[in-house]
Amino acid sequence: MNDGGDDIVDLYNASASGCTTTLKNLINKDPHILHKISLTPFSETPLHISALLGHLDFTKTLLAQNPRLASELDYHERSPLHLASAEGHIEIVQAQLHAFEDACLILDQDGNIPLHYAAMRGRVDVMKKLIVVRPDSTQVVLRGKETLLHLCVKYNQLEPLKLLVESTSENGHFLNSKNSEGGNTILHLAVTLKQIETVKFLLSVDKVKEEVNSLNKKDSTALKMLEDYPKDFNSFAIRNMLLDASARVEKVNNASESIEITQSRNKWWRKWWKHLKYQGDWATENRGSIMIVATMITTLTCQQTANPPGDIWQQGGYVLMSEKDNYTVFAGTSVVGSYDVGSYVVFMVFNAISFIASVIVTFLLISGFPTKNKFCMGLLTIALCTTLAFLVITYLVAIYMVISSSEYFNYKVYELTQKGVLGSLAAVIVLVFLIRLIRILVWVGRKIKKPIPT
Template sequence: MEGCVLTFNSLIQKDPLILSKISLTPFNETPLHISALLGHLNFTKQLLIHKPKLASELDSRNRSPLHFASAEGHAGIVQALLQENHQDIIMCFTKDEDGRIPLHYAAMRDRVDVIRLLVSAQRRSIFEMTPVGETVLHLCVQYNHLEALEVLVESVGSENGEFLNLKEQAHGNTILHLAVMLKQIKTVKYLLSLPEVRSEAETSVNHKGLRACDLLVGDDDQFPRDFKSLKIQCILMDANLTSSQNRDKPGNNKQLAASKRKKKSGGFFLRRWWRKLKELLKYKGQWMDDKRGSIMVVATVIGTMTFTTAMSPPGGTWQETTIESFNGMFKCSKENMCLAGTSVMAQLNPDTYSIFLLCISLSFLASISAILLLVSGFPIKNKICMWLLTMAMCGALTFMAIAFLIGLRMVSPNSMVEIYIFLVFSWFGVLSFVCLLQTIRLLVWLVRKLCGCCRPKKKKKKPIENTED
């Protein structure tokens, strides 16, 4: 409780096993929990020297010492815990019984220095969500911590529109929705300064079908209720965001007429369908994290199937070396012997068998390429890596389907094969659509990146300080 290192050393001298006996006591917290909570840095370091395992011990609510230190903002203790035996991977992703990791508590308490340490140790922890689907950005807005929000947005990248516009599960609100509802003027102004948030604000709706700009005015209100609402409404109007109610008011006839003229033009419909296409092309939630294991299993199964088929081809193999032809069907001779263990179908129909073997080989190579991408440590969430993974899986499935059709034709009568041709080609159409969709996603991302690089950087204007509470 006092953080006295001298007393601790004397206790260790009297009983060297005193720290090992902690697990036999009925207490919920270990001494490291208490030391991290109270901010005793030297005492914490001594505990980690004598028993490093204490860093991964959890209390009755599944909270680690890193949870306590992060919540209280003890940056020195957080750094000591992260450096101990390289346990940052385990500790940064440890969730308590409420489903929160240490970074969540640091964001809720606006511990900016701790946030920087946790993100530098494990950047992927930013993308961890609570059980109700809230991101760490949602927590920053809920507790009105703008500085912490700015640090996290800078860490994740302001161009990551997919993450910045994620919706929580309960009501489908983005961080802009929350900032407008909570009337956080500075936060709204900051979020609208981000191009990715501003571009989605016009079309992004919550579960009630409301945009962020529709949350200011109630159904029976003619004007905003207070000064903060009026201020936020002005900020939204400066960003060309107007609520549907304001559009229908008599005082906005000129804007309404201009809007109608704009809708009549072809450019409006193009932009409207373009926004819908962008919404369709978005990756929803943490799709790759949820399906990574399933993709690995599917790729492994395809690789196993194609390998087995290549080693045990349709029609079987020669059981013994043969040099005589049977009824003229096979071309076995002394110059061209049918060797034991080789494919029978390769002698009977060499051209078709070559195509079959090529398809099996391509499917096998595509599947092991997908496995290599998943285990290589490359950032799979990157658009290019995700496109390569999708193309590899589509290629593996395509060539496996072609090999199936060819193999069926080699071992079945022609009349039976015709039944499957229509179904297989229909499936090719679906697969082509998936490949086209993924390619469009990649091209849209590349075009936006190139446009962002070619666009001249604007000089940053100093933000106007608000005097409101």
């Protein structure tokens, strides 16, 4: 029993290597070994393997010893002829047809016959052999009522298509048959796939050209289907071919024209909205840069607290500022704060706000908060705007503290400069606020329009 099992293994190894000598030795040892293949657990026969790999002499020897192997099927319900046809081994195909020509019409589990595999792989010589033996194999319909012609177009096999069309050029019904999926002819399919050479060939066939305005299940001609797809060079080339073949141009109805006009009018708005649209990843991409800016602002505000504008008193004591004003000062306190308390307090308050806001930004970034969350991004935006706004105001107060005591100080010039800076700042803040407001209103509008599930 073990010897028989070893012989079967040797048989399959020989079929893979194509060793005819080993095959003959095994047959001499056990004349019935080829009839015992059906008792093995293997789904493929040695003939399947040799046919697939193109071992011609081995295949002929197998068929001479047991012609019935040509009708055996593997677990995909494919015969050895299916495999040889797909690989283009024409002599092996011929040998199998001589042994069992009805294998031409065997359907595998996908509904394909050997001719279909030859067409899918562009094996024109094999197709000719199969058609000569069984001309009716060209009429076998695939699943979905697709013909062999549809299959050639689907796999972009022009030469096999030419072979089939030329052999059935007078059969208009076959050439213009429609599949069940969309009711498309081969011309519909070729136009959809934008196969320029295929379309050019099909329109040269009279029976196909006569049905250039054939409708599919959506009442669309080939030209109408082409118009519904994105335009490129192939589209324009195919469109010209169809028009030259008297393809009918469908008129656009008033409703479509109205939609088109509305879309063109709203095009500018979509372009602007593209730039206003919320981009949740900008903080993630620029996290490092934001962290550096926030840290620098924190450091700057700390330095301004320790060393305010106008410097600090190095020594304490009694200071005479003018004939009427004199002060008692303390070492380490602000010089300006000794005689202009109001400006100093305003400076410190605004500086503190900028400091706190920058610290908040830093905490948000290092805490790993979700940058794609709109609420968190809104909080980060507010903190950043607050930091920068009060930093600018602090700068203006610092200028006033430093130069207000100078005899060359011109309050009107300072006031004009202050209004210019604050006006620019206000404009930027208002712009940011409007952008945020528009985003919120659009978001709320979409939520309101969204249908409530029942």
